[in-house]
Amino acid sequence: MVLQIMEPGQTGSHQNNNSIKAVGIDLGTTHSLVSIVDEQGPKILEIEGATIVPSIVALAEDQFQVGRDAKALQKKGHQHVAASVKRLMDPDIHQLKEALPKLDYLPSEAGEMARFTLGNRLSNPIEISAEILKHLKIKTQEILGEEINHAVITVPAYFSERARGATRLAAKLAGWKVLRLISEPTAAAIKFGLDQKKNGLFLIFDLGGGTFDLSILNLENNIFQVLATGGDTLLGGDDVDRLVMIDLQQRYQLETLSQTEEQGLLQVSEDLKKQLTQGEKAEKNVSFRGQNMSFSIRFEHFLTLLRPFLTKIETLLDQTFDAANLSKDTIQACVLVGGSTRLKPVQSLLEQYFGKKPLADLNPDHVVAEGAAIQARALTHGSDSLLLDVIPLSLGLETMGGIAEKIVPRNSPIPAQVTQEFTTYQDDQTAMSIHVVQGEREMASDCRTLGRFSLKGIPPLPAGFARIEVTFDVDADGLLTVSAQEKTTGVYQAIEVKPGHGLTTAEMEHMVYSGFKAAQDDMTIRVKEQEWVKLQFVLDICQKILKAQKDNLSYDTYHQLRELVTETKRLTKKDGSADLFRAYTAKLENYFRHSEEQSS
Amino acid sequence: MSDAEIINPFDLFDLPLTLPVDLEKLKNTYFELQRQNHPDQKQSLATGEINAGLINRYYTEMKKTSNAARYLLLHYGIEGDASTQDQETLMEVMELEERLAQKPSDKAGVLADINVRMNQTVSAFLDALSEKGNKEIEKDVLLKLWQRLRFLDQLIERCS
Numbered sequence: 082m083v084l085q086i087m088e089p090g091q092t093g094s095h096q097n098n099n100s101i102k103a104v105g106i107d108l109g110t111t112h113s114l115v116s117i118v119d120e121q122g123p124k125i126l127e128i129e130g131a132t133i134v135p136s137i138v139a140l141a142e143d144q145f146q147v148g149r150d151a152k153a154l155q156k157k158g159h160q161h162v163a164a165s166v167k168r169l170m171d172p173d174i175h176q177l178k179e180a181l182p183k184l185d186y187l188p189s190e191a192g193e194m195a196r197f198t199l200g201n202r203l204s205n206p207i208e209i210s211a212e213i214l215k216h217l218k219i220k221t222q223e224i225l226g227e228e229i230n231h232a233v234i235t236v237p238a239y240f241s242e243r244a245r246g247a248t249r250l251a252a253k254l255a256g257w258k259v260l261r262l263i264s265e266p267t268a269a270a271i272k273f274g275l276d277q278k279k280n281g282l283f284l285i286f287d288l289g290g291g292t293f294d295l296s297i298l299n300l301e302n303n304i305f306q307v308l309a310t311g312g313d314t315l316l317g318g319d320d321v322d323r324l325v326m327i328d329l330q331q332r333y334q335l336e337t338l339s340q341t342e343e344q345g346l347l348q349v350s351e352d353l354k355k356q357l358t359q360g361e362k363a364e365k366n367v368s369f370r371g372q373n374m375s376f377s378i379r380f381e382h383f384l385t386l387l388r389p390f391l392t393k394i395e396t397l398l399d400q401t402f403d404a405a406n407l408s409k410d411t412i413q414a415c416v417l418v419g420g421s422t423r424l425k426p427v428q429s430l431l432e433q434y435f436g437k438k439p440l441a442d443l444n445p446d447h448v449v450a451e452g453a454a455i456q457a458r459a460l461t462h463g464s465d466s467l468l469l470d471v472i473p474l475s476l477g478l479e480t481m482g483g484i485a486e487k488i489v490p491r492n493s494p495i496p497a498q499v500t501q502e503f504t505t506y507q508d509d510q511t512a513m514s515i516h517v518v519q520g521e522r523e524m525a526s527d528c529r530t531l532g533r534f535s536l537k538g539i540p541p542l543p544a545g546f547a548r549i550e551v552t553f554d555v556d557a558d559g560l561l562t563v564s565a566q567e568k569t570t571g572v573y574q575a576i577e578v579k580p581g582h583g584l585t586t587a588e589m590e591h592m593v594y595s596g597f598k599a600a601q602d603d604m605t606i607r608v609k610e611q612e613w614v615k616l617q618f619v620l621d622i623c624q625k626i627l628k629a630q631k632d633n634l635s636y637d638t639y640h641q642l643r644e645l646v647t648e649t650k651r652l653t654k655k656d657g658s659a660d661l662f663r664a665y666t667a668k669l670e671n672y673f674r675h676s677e678e679q680s681s
Numbered sequence: 682m683s684d685a686e687i688i689n690p691f692d693l694f695d696l697p698l699t700l701p702v703d704l705e706k707l708k709n710t711y712f713e714l715q716r717q718n719h720p721d722q723k724q725s726l727a728t729g730e731i732n733a734g735l736i737n738r739y740y741t742e743m744k745k746t747s748n749a750a751r752y753l754l755l756h757y758g759i760e761g762d763a764s765t766q767d768q769e770t771l772m773e774v775m776e777l778e779e780r781l782a783q784k785p786s787d788k789a790g791v792l793a794d795i796n797v798r799m800n801q802t803v804s805a806f807l808d809a810l811s812e813k814g815n816k817e818i819e820k821d822v823l824l825k826l827w828q829r830l831r832f833l834d835q836l837i838e839r840c841s
Binding site for chain 1: 712715716719720721722732733734735737738740741
């Protein structure tokens with residue numbers, strides 16, 4: 082059989098959206114994962130020999146080390162290490178110092194982002210997150226052997242607008258084109274729903290290393306409708322480690338620990354915790370302060386330590402059901418996601434709470450990344466399923482007397498577009514200041530400030546006559562744009578405000594134009610190199626075919642291929658680009674395949 | 682009212698012009714509309730004529746009886762607020778509020794009571810709507826009933 086020979090131009094047209102390869106990234110507090118969907122479904126990429134990459138960045142000898150290497154440096158007590166930065170993606174969060182583990186960051190002004198000292202410069206969480214994402218991009222490309230630019234990235238459902246914006250920026254700096262930010266429990270639900278083909282209401286219980294998320298979803302004929310979310314961005318398995326560590330410190334009388342000792346003891350605590358997922362007692366022998374020590378803990382005691390942690394979880398469950406206006410009895414099943422759901426006390430709590438065993442048949446570490454990969458595939462190739470998400474926290478404006486007026490209440494489906502009319506409260510008032518806030522509290526000062534702007538040029542009118550229409554637009558990523566216009570006089574004046582990330586303009590510029598530019602150039606060179614090597618390989622095969630198969634090829638094919646080979650040989654590595662090399666590889670491969678068919 | 686509100690959600694969701702809203706039908710049409718208009722859907726470039734954010738807003742609004750009643754009135758060209766406050770309704774709301782405040786444990790009982798009143802009000806509203814003979818008189822009656830539905834909806838929200 083003779084295959085249709087495609088014109089060189091036609092090959093290009095086949096490179097439509099369907100050929101875009103996109104991955105799903107679970108950007109976790111302690112670990113990150115990358116997944117891609119192939120013919121068999123989603124699979125997790127094995128990076129540096131493991132499916133999970135530590136979300137740790139270190140600076141050593143003026144070079145950023147990420148993942149496994151950074152973790153090794155951290156274990157050795159290396160000074161310049163940044164970990165758990167995900168907890169600091171919202172600039173307001175670091176004010177809650179007691180809730181945070183002792184992270185090595187510098188205190189900063191309210192509303193500004195935290196800073197880490199890495200080498201001789203200060204780095205913010207966005208830059209560090211970008212380093213992790215860049216590392217994941219390079220590794221993904223190495224494994225898949227081609228340039229990969231598109232990704233769906235997951236964030237905690239309870240992540241604020243600012244933290245979402247910060248994540249998007251970090252991804253952009255790392256060279257990713259973000260197809261969509263989706264919530265972690267929703268990603269898990271996509272994988273769960275498609276696997277089990279179930280309909281009904283489900284609670285996704287996602288307890289990770291640093292964050293806790295709850296999502297109530299309605300699964301109906303491949304529609305994933307999020308009804309409500311709740312959680313705590315500062316609660317996770319790390320807190321359990323810390324509770325155990327403090328207990329060990331007391332029981333073994335280990336006052337004042339050095340940073341290295343603390344790291345060591347924290348590691349012991351984590352090991353003990355993991356041992357207690359099976360068995361009644363855990364024990365760990367390590368060398369500590371120059372002597373061999375045996376640390377142990379009984380399950381009963383562990384349970385007592387966890388009491389406040391479990392109470393917090395139960396309260397959040399109640400609150401989420403209340404906010405959703407749903408009873409817990411309507412839930413078909415509670416689905417476990419996140420490594421910390423392996424804790425026995427957490428599973429027992431849920432069994433008690435719902436009166437039935439939670440579903441633990443998914444791999445709690447992989448399911449979020451896999452769900453993200455499925456969504457990435459759906460967004461690039463189309464799909465029967467549809468995801469309808471909500472915003473986790475109310476968005477509003479400060480009105481008279483400092484009251485926060487909610488414009489888009491929490492759990493509203495997104496994208497959301499809401500318009501509300503306001504008026505002036507003084508005669509001849511010509512300007513109005515607009516303060517955009519996020520949160521559930523009654524007073525604006527207790528909510529998070531997302532931005533302030535003023536609408537000028539309001540025509541002078543008696544108090545209460547001006548009609549100022551304020552529109553809140555929340556896109557499918559949960560990112561907000563606010564605009565305002567005065568309507569009485571027909572004078573259209575609109576201002577758009579995009580909430581910031583708690584960084585100064587100078588910092589943003591520095592991030593965008595300096596350090597990262599160089600890193601991206603490096604990556605471009607690397608990909609170009611890979612494509613060049615591939616092209617040379619295919620070119621070599623084609624030349625061999627021309628020689629060996631001359632008599633078996635049709636006249637047309639032979640001459641067309643010879644022409645193409647000559648043309649390809651004229652390309653130089655210096656002047657070409659990765660895209661150009663890839664296009665020629667595709668053209669050559671087409672003839673090559675065709676000639677194989679002909680000669681066989 | 683903004684220009685975007687030209688579409689009436691009863692038309693958008695293909696709902697019969699009556700109350701209460703068929704929530705199952707509302708949900709199914711909502712899903713169908715989002716399948717065509719949600720920004721995640723690839724084909725939305727071709728068919729996405731209605732803003733997905735607007736569909737979401739109408740969907741949320743239509744789940745509340747008083748909002749649906751307002752859109753029903755708009756369909757018949759009735760707009761505005763009642764010319765006088767209905768004293769009877771105000772007294773009734775105050776009485777219910779008091780009951781809630783005094784006996785928070787009896788929320789379920791109060792809620793059941795409110796629901797009965799809600800159903801009565803909806804019937805009265807539909808009756809008035811079918812007898813729009815004398816437009817001016819009926820308009821005021823309808824607006825008063827709509828206001829009553831609004832109060833009752835607020836109470837239901839506070840109970841749950």
